[in-house]
Amino acid sequence: MSPEVLAFSKEAQAELESILQAYPTKQACLLPVLHLVQREFGYISDPVAEAVAGLLDIPLAVAVEVLTFYTLFARRPQAKYVIQVCRGLSCALLGQEELLVYLKNRLKIKEGEMTPDGLFELKTVECLGGCGESPVVRINETYYELQTIDRLGSVLNELSKGPKREA
Amino acid sequence: MKKVIKILTQNFDRDDSHTLETYTKTGGYQAVRKVLGKIAPESVIEEVKRSNLRGLGGAGFPTGMKWSFISKPPKKPVYLLINGDEGEPGTFKDRTIMTRDPHRLIEGVLLASYALGAHAAYIYVRGEFTFCMEALGKAIEEAKEAGYLGKNILKSGFDLDVYVHPGAGAYICGEETALIESLEGKPGRPRNKPPFPAVVGVFGCPTIVNNVETIAHVPQILLNGADWFAKIGSDRNGGTRLFSVSGHVKRPGVYELPMGTPLREILYEHAGGIIGDIPLKGVIPGGSSAPILRPEEIDVGMDFDQLAKIGSMGGSGGIIAMAEGTCMVWALHNLARFYAHESCGQCSPCREGTGWAEKVLRRIEGGHGTASDIELLEKIAKGMSARTICPLADACALPILSYLQKYRDEFEAHVREKRCPVRPKRAA
């Protein structure tokens, strides 16, 4: 493992230690460690993936399989805000399609794209497990429930106020 | 008003329901005191068997019976895995337990582990539910400090460590062997059975996988007795369950109701009826994998056996109501797309069949389908039924077949009119 690639903050280092002691095999730490790495670095680059494989003593192929199987791991830099519009049936029954059209028009991007300023990225995702308060939009790790065009509009206004990208 | 029985949700109306203090004040951790080191594990399993507690993750398998598959004495460490993947569209109940009463789950985990002889348990939480992981993490810390977890719990000589494991965005990891693979740090591809997890599960050791809600029921069962629990429910379906109600209802949400409560009562009394009081067109009674019911079928009692009897299933208890004006082809396409997106990809019928069905449905829904497409769809669904490693392929095929059977005219109208006759000018 090259230490420069996995330069962790102190808290992350502590979290890593506690992950490592929670499982009987090192490979079992892979998902939690990838989450940790993604929180630390924003995404999981190929060198980082390789370093994680080295850290956990697993073949690179395993890391690649895991990274490409699960949807929550990003292998490229992401926008500051990743907007995930739930397209599950319950949300779709209650106006998700209109929300998506609104977002596309407002942000002038298509699904899977990022605004030129790197602030927003638009995605559709499968049921987020929040159907009781449909339609649901998840932005980064926060759930925004019972969304309407108006509400979503003010959420975006609020988010647009901050700095474009974190330092 | 009917008598309200709240077991899992009894503290939900309190703001501090998630704290150890509230939980202990309301009878929490009493079952542990009663059972640990005092009642033999075999008797615990017997009690759970008699309670008619059924697996609430989807399959409805009798929990006590499942526990008895762990051979005793175990030759290897036994693991208990708690399934908090909550991925079935229309289901949002386990998250409420994890956030609003995490100690109930932890006490259940403790009791189940004691019964199984497990000394390590993992709670597998769907990756998006970071708030559940946080809540569980805090509760585990609290429980540890209070001596409910760790070594020699309440001086009973019993040890248990509980860990929270994050999923990473894959519905299939809710399937128990996929969950095991995922926990081991691999893609969540279900395993061929045999061997069953109770024999070879996680890390090559005997393993029991149970749903969050199932396990959260255990403390009250052991505290109040199997008979009390069994009596609350319906025949062979003990206790209550959390119904997640969504779609076109006035009051969507999670409702704790006795097993066997009629679907009509859930929809029209608890959930307040259909938005705008328009007629119901169809309802999914047990998560997206359950065959759909027509309005004339909603007097069914909501338990595993009664739903199975009318050709549907209890599943995850996720109820999705669809009012008149909903295009059933569109709704089915939505589901097929979900399954195609979530197929793990290993079985040829599922990998190819889910995607193929989705494409044929897209064609029909877009007005480009032909009459033979309807038969093709039926053939695809039948072709992938009962031929795969895990039931995800069936979970896609069953709804397809039921929609085709119950709303066939609507599919035919799409083909005939070359457009959607129900919602002609839908947003693109």
Added chain:
Amino acid sequence: MASVVINGERYDVAEGERLIDVCDRVGVYIPRFCYHPNLSVAGNCRMCLVEIEGMPKLQISCNTNVRDGMSVLTDSQKVKEARADVLEFIFINHPLDCPVCDQAGECKLQDYYMEVGLYKSRMPEEFKVKKPRKAVRWGSGIVFDAERCVLCTRCVRFMNEVVGKRAIAVTNRGDHEEIALVEPLDTLYAGNLADICPVGALTSEDFRFKMRVWFLSRTDTVCPGCSRGCNITAWHKDKKIYRFTPRQNESVNHAWMCDIGRYSYKEEDSSSLILKGWVREDSGTKEMGTPELLGLLAQGLKGLKGKAEEAPVAVLVAPDRTNEEMFAICAFMAEVFGSSRVVLDVPAPKGPKDDLLLTGEMASNSRGLSLFASRSAKPYTIDAFKQDLEAGKLEAVMLFGDTWEGLKAAWPGMQEAFKALRTLAMFTSKRKALFSEATFVIPSASMIQKDGTWVNVTGHVQRVRKAYRLNQDILADNESLGLLAEFMGESFQVGKLEDITRRFLEVIAGLSGASLADVGLEGVSLPSEEQAKHLEA
């Protein structure tokens, strides 16, 4: 012992045996993509579904262990429908261009869909999941074509379980799932990937598009690469070899072979072989037919008979000769010259050695030679030969075989020492094996041109089989020695090949009455030393 009923017939089985293996053994047809007897069970293709009495759902036969009394149907309507359906699923995202696919003729997909009559895919082209169209070079002679892959994961399991290197990954999921090379294959066993891939997704760069398999004839034989002696099939047409592929033999190589052996077929090409012999005369070398050559050699040798107490003649046998050739050589020397000057300990060249197949001993019959030598009270060693040569006790030396690199490495002055000889006759098949000091070169049959046996590193006797003979001048050494004796006017007779094999097996293993037929396709294991001693006693 247990018994199962398959399609109404009762069969004896071992309890717990895999159902698909039972079916293979008794000749009941089960289609499959993912199952391979030498890899773990993946159970993902779902082609091998069968009906088992008492089970509501069809079961995959590759993950079913038989139990006593089990009753199985493999040809019911339900099973046939399932097969056709599963096949159609596999087929919808697969290109329909068998005529241009390199796997044509060896593709399970093609075989199966012909069988169920599924000629036209129902999925319109525009709906297919598009995977990259171009074949990609994976290195180590392997080419990958993603659009033909049926995701059976045989290749992944082969690399993990057999080679022990996780170079190949299954990426993504659902119908976007794709096989990907994550690290260089970098193994001497890569060629097996092309063999085990059930379709045309992994092919051998070497064989790709060279020849349609259905034009080729096959001969089951043994790899000459190293002393493992992997069982192989040689694929040939019009006296030309196109490839070697491994043949399953659980006592030797399972289903694998290494790439050194695999590509050694090239050495069997006529361009690498000696097609006509020659004799060195004052004016230079003179090509001639083998009978004439042997006649000339016979004259020279005849004069040496009785010239000294022991005739000044010696023989070196390379560790690649068949047991029958070696036996004939020893018998010839003993009977014609009353001599035991036959060197049987010519060292094999050293090569790669691993835990899988490669033994590091790059010759096919070292073990046969050494076993035979060990039967003699005082074997004539290479050192004794050296001394005789240096002492001027030898006038003629005959070399049999092609594999001299080991000897050259161990004895750098060898060729120089040979210069002193009046006659150096080489019975050799390969051009590259020739020494410039040779005075006679008699074209010897290469492994693909002769019958006989070899003994492998673990003492397994195996048959080498003749596919063809390039011309009449080429002879196996036992055949040429028969002629040589005749030209010398000797009554010595080599005898029929079968008889030599029988005598050889008797001598080295006390296996009396064992014949070539007993050696068969799978070979026979020689008794271990203790067992042999026991037999003798």
